[in-house]
Amino acid sequence: MTITQLKYVLAVAENQNFTKAAQKTFxxxxxxxMQIQKLEEELDILIFDRSKKPIELTSVGKKIVSQARSIVxxxxxxxxxxxxxxxFIGGAFKLGIIPTVMPTLLPMFLKNFTRKFPKVQLKIEELTTDEIITKINDGxxxxxxxxxxxHIDKIKERVLYYEPFVGxxxxxxxxxxxxxxxxxxxxxxxILLLEDGHCFRDGVINLCKASKLQHGEPFQLESGSFETLIKLSDEGLGMTLLPFLHTMDVSEHQKRNLRYFNxxxxxxxxxxxxxxSELKLQIINALYDLISGVVRGAIAFQDVKIISPIK
Known part of the structure; x- marks a missing residue:
């Protein structure tokens, strides 16, 4: 049994296709x-049910994949x-960022980080919270x-900043x-909302303590971007709520429509x-220190009421 064989197994389990898995593993x-078959022969079990389309894991295969993921x-x-x-602060580092944070936060720290830590190969993905949790747990x-x-088991949280909602x-x-x-x-x-899947949407709903669509409502508008929500609001279709950092990018004319909370x-x-169990703590600490320092200069709010992103 080799680490390489286990990586091949994980690739097939993820792609549910031998050809795609081969392409991903080069x-x-x-x-x-052949390598997966050798492993199955050594263990005297079938990891994959090849008769299914797409390929599926056998019951014992699911346990093998879970163990293989830990080993790899x-x-x-x-x-x-x-x-x-x-x-040493360097090497490959994969960072996920939720869509409602990426556009405003990334420009604030990325250039400084790459300049300060040139040996870190940062790979950044825009992902929903659910996708992030899955990918962190899967390594x-x-x-x-x-x-x-x-509040998820096995995941550590460190607060970077508090960002007020703005009307x-x-x-x-x-x-x-x-x-x-x-x-x-x-x-x-x-209130115009982001489409389902965005945690900022869930925060707004939790703030209002209600569901989006009331009985008798003539329409329901949802969007994947704050820019679209602003345009819809400008057309008189309702108000919306924005994260504070996003309000820094609106035009001078649009700033007249901003209303801050008491x-x-x-x-x-x-x-x-x-x-x-993450071990790249030297890079995590560097990210934390730089981002929290940058944002602290942009957001002066300290006395805030935190709204949970959990439904």
Whole structure:
């Protein structure tokens, strides 16, 4: 049994196809198939049910894959142990960021980080919170930036900053006359939301303590971007809520539509999360120190009311 064979097994389990798995692992399909067959012969079991399309794991195969993932992850961390002992800040590092944080936060720290730590090969993916959790647990991400607290076993959370919600209210809206707004002023049936899957959406719903679509509502509008929500709001289709950092990018004309909450404003907690057994702590600490320092200069709010991202 070899680490290479286990990596081939994981590739097939993930892609449910021998040809795609071979492409992902940069070997020929016959080579990959032969190595997996050798492993099955050695263990005297079938890991995959090849009669199914797409290929499925057998019941014992599921257990083998779970164990293989642990073994491969631990083997891959051998270099991490050495790097940590030497205090070396470098090497490959996979970072996930949720979509509602990526556009505003990434430009604030990426250039500084790459300049300060040129030996770190940073690979960044935009992922939903659910995708991030899966990839961290499977060992496909070293860390991620997401709305917290999530309270998930095996995942450690470190708060980076607190980001208040800000109302974006067009002139035609009932709340436009208010200089400031309060949570009790909100009615969920006239708030434009991000589409399902975004934790900021869940935070807004939790803030309003209601469901999006009320009985008798003539339409339901959802979008994948804040830019679209702003445009829809400008058309008089409702108000929306934005994360504070996103309001820094709106035009001077649009800033007239911003309404801040009375103290303490509702806010989301944004944290750096990673597996509790993660060993690339020298890079994680570097990311944490740089990001929290940069954002601290942009967000002066301290007295906030944290809204949970969990439904």
């Amino acid at each position: 070997v020929t399909q016959p080579t990959l198939s 992850n631990e083997a891959d961390r051998m270099q991490d142990v050495v790097d940590q002992e030497k205090g 496909h991400l070293d860390a991620a930036i997401a709305a917290t607290p999530l 974006y209210i067009p002139e035609s809206h009932r709340l436009a006359v208010n200089k400031t707004i309060d949570s009790k002023d909100l009615e969920i049936d006239d 103290d303490p404003p509702p806010a989301r907690e944004v944290g750096l999360i990673y597996n509790k």
